[in-house]
Amino acid sequence: MSKERLNLLTLQEAIDLLGVSRATIDRWRKEKQLPYIKIGKEIWVDPEQLHAWVHLHALGNGAERRSVRKAARKTVTVGYQSGAALLWSTLIIKQLGLFEQELEKTSPSADYEVRWTNASNGMELVEELIAGRVQIVSVGDYPIVAGRGLGQLLPRFRPLVLAFDGKTSGGGGISLVVPAGGRVRKPEELAEVAISTVGHSSASYRLGQYMGAFGFDSAPVVHRRMGDCLSGLMEGSAGAAVLWEPYLSWAQLLGAGSPIGSEGVGGDYLTGLMTDGNWADGNEDTVIAYLKAHLRAHAFIRRQPEQAAVLIHQASGFPVSVVSRVLPQIRWDASIYGRDLQTLSRVGGGQYGEPNGDGGAGGAPVFQKRYLQEAVEALRLPLLPDAPLPGEWSREHVY
Structure with a gap:
């Protein structure tokens, strides 16, 4: 019997109807008993049961409505460095309102307030992340690795690397x-x-x-x-x-x-996005929304460098001539290569773990690649493999 005769929605149709992500739907199924029907490997949703469930959870009595509205308001603070060129994608996100756009798509009924904190260096942002005053930060490779040591000392801090940002090769940058x-x-x-x-x-x-x-x-x-x-x-x-x-x-x-000449000294210079895994566990939709904005900012810089230079000038104060000279020298690529993990190992003086979703032992920062993969899939980009990309940085696929 066809699903039309049964009047059922596919899971994707339910996601589109509610305007949320797959991660949200899966969480609602587990935590809030979102009604569904499983036939074989396929998941279906009865539209009448879905309507009743939405009415129960969002349209209760007046006291419940006030509680829902209050709970829906969330503040997310992003830490960035306008004085570090390899992290300028954050300025594009901020100037174009990309994060707010993605939050609206993910949770149209929620009330988000996005705040921005500009720091002079990455370690300041790591400290703010530990204190809980920021939730997502853009930092260089040394602060990323330093987060590992701090995570080992602070059991309540679980540093998580979400994606890379700007990269330069062979000591450049x-x-x-x-x-x-x-x-x-x-x-x-x-x-x-x-x-x-x-x-x-x-x-x-x-x-x-x-x-x-x-x-x-x-x-x-x-x-x-x-x-x-x-x-x-x-x-x-x-x-x-x-x-x-x-x-x-x-x-x-x-x-x-x-x-001055430095042949033989200095490997790749990497930057990336970090968060506290404890916060990310309860805010998956927000993390994915930011990563979608991150990928869109990379694409904007690559495809419209002149407009990007003007926006960065407006946000940072650096002359357009300087910004225009720097942007083409940077590889805007969020994806994770084995080569990148080797660079972090050199900076950290030891082995740096491969991407996984389990969290690092002793607080070691890991790559939660699932978030990036969901963002890539939502933007209909070529899918990323579970393992780090092999070989040299690709010319064809950048994220």
């Missing part, structure tokens, strides 16, 4: 820069020069690599904000600085400094 016209010509001459960078960051990690490889371990290191590092080069108060983009390109455009 962060470089050791010396003042233009200065006396330093090669790395070995930096031993007695004051070097500035942001402390406890992906830049300071690279500085440690440089110092060990070129033997200037005794050089004084000054921890400053990235903007102050650039100013120090321009004013002559710093003998060198480790700059990340866009400050690296800005220094070159201003004629304030140039990268």
